[in-house]
Amino acid sequence: MPKRSAFALALPLVLAAALPASAVVKASDVIQRAIDGFVRPAYARLHDHADSLTEAMHALCQSPSQEDLDAARAEFSATVDAWSVAEIIRFGPIAEENRLERMLFWPDRKSIGLKQVQAALANKDPAAANPVQLAGKSVAMQGLSALEFVLYGDGAETLAGKDDPYRCAYGAAIAGNVEAIAADVSDAWNKPGGFAALWANPGPQNALYRDGTEAVTELVGVLINELEMVRDVRLKGFLGASPGADKPKQAIYWRSQNTVRSLTGNLSGMDALFQASQLGDALSPDARWMAESAHIQFANGAEAAKAIRGPIDKALADPALRQKLDYFSLVTSSLTTLIGTRLTAEFGLSAGFSSLDGD
Structure with a gap:
């Protein structure tokens, strides 16, 4: 339970x-009014933005450019906005299967999560670039804080070119993972019974x-x-x-x-x-x-x-x-x-x- x-x-x-x-x-x-009027719409909106974020990341990976990087960053910000509204509901489906921590690992006071993300980028960990395998890794590597570093942290400028395809693949996997979590939570709130x-x-x-x-x-x-x-x-x-x-x-x-x-x-x-x-x-x-x-x-x-x-x-x-x-x-x-x-x-x-x- x-x-x-x-x-x-x-x-x-x-x-x-x-x-x-x-x-x-x-x-x-x-x-019931809280569920129908806020919880379900909030998570549906989050799912929609996470879907758009995943699409934007895949587009960036397929044709790297500053324009596509800017588009992916804009979708990231929109997803952060949607999550910030929905995340006030910290019980129920989001509390299952470590979804809350997988969606956002924060605060990271000792930079443990940051070091894991940096290690994945440095070592080009193939499992981290696979959405399914990524979901089984450390919660710090698979959510919005990890994707923020990919898109804005040291070395992020390489996403606008073709020199570091791994970084984009890892970012796309994170986006796909965020989308999957959002979909699962939204579905759970709508599940009869x-x-x-x-x-x-x-x-x-x-x-x-x-x-x-x-x-x-x-x-x-x-x-x-x-x-x-x-x-x-x-x-x-x-x-x-x-x-x-x-x-x-x-x-x-x-x-x-x-x-x-x-x-x-x-x-x-x-x-x-x-x-x-x-x-x-x-x-x-x-x-x-x-x-x-x-x-x-x-x-x-x-x-x-x-x-x-x-x-x-x-x-x-x-x-x-x-x-x-x-x-x-x-x-x-x-x-x-x-x-x-x-x-x-x-x-x-x-x-x-x-x-x-x-x-």
Whole structure:
């Protein structure tokens, strides 16, 4: 069975008591809307972009040129955007078969994954250039972080010519692997009687979700845990308390200049999930303002991040852009308080648990 989120296991099961008598039915409706309105479309979009990325990589390998390299890089960025929206759902099918780590191995603080990718390129490992065999190798060698190095790391300029066909073949294999993972996850979310049915139909006989409280808690946990991840792991991993404490090369996707694009996608995905589920409708009338406030803050944070483009080290050195990163951090903290404290209290939940505490 898929691993349940730690947040969901930690909250007391009292949501049904806090909502109307039809809470279990309403919980099912909330979850079904989240699945149909966000999860399935997000993974379908990811699959579409991963397919286009694979095609672009094959085109580059067949006729290397700067134009085709630029096209492949553009598809990579589009796939990063799609993944950044979908990746907030870290349970269910994506948690099976190491798919989450295979899609994106990050952070790589000791550069273990980077060294494996560099070794494959240096040794021209034939297995790494085969999508089927690559899927059985180290998770660090087969996802978006590995493909980013192929497309943007040292030596990437050779992709525009015919001097290093192996590098392109390895990149195409990674793209094919990413596409296969995206397809498998999308299919799993659409499978009749699969994980989606378990989440949307809680009950005593359900091995994962015994009642509507557990099902909705999983949903709320996505928002709380992802806000914390975006702020404390992704953003503060490179944004220091002062410019001298910045670590731009610790930023996700720094080579491809997709750092802030990823942060924006994460926040936009949370907003889309919250809106699609219509969770705010379960609030009492005098607490509905929380839902509108959350939407406004999600939108404002994403809008501030969209203004940041180019290399992340240059953005950090620009006081105006750095201020936008600080604002992004403040928004996520405000949302954590709003959703993780006030909204959960309104539902009768206790959110004093973090999935990042090392449990």
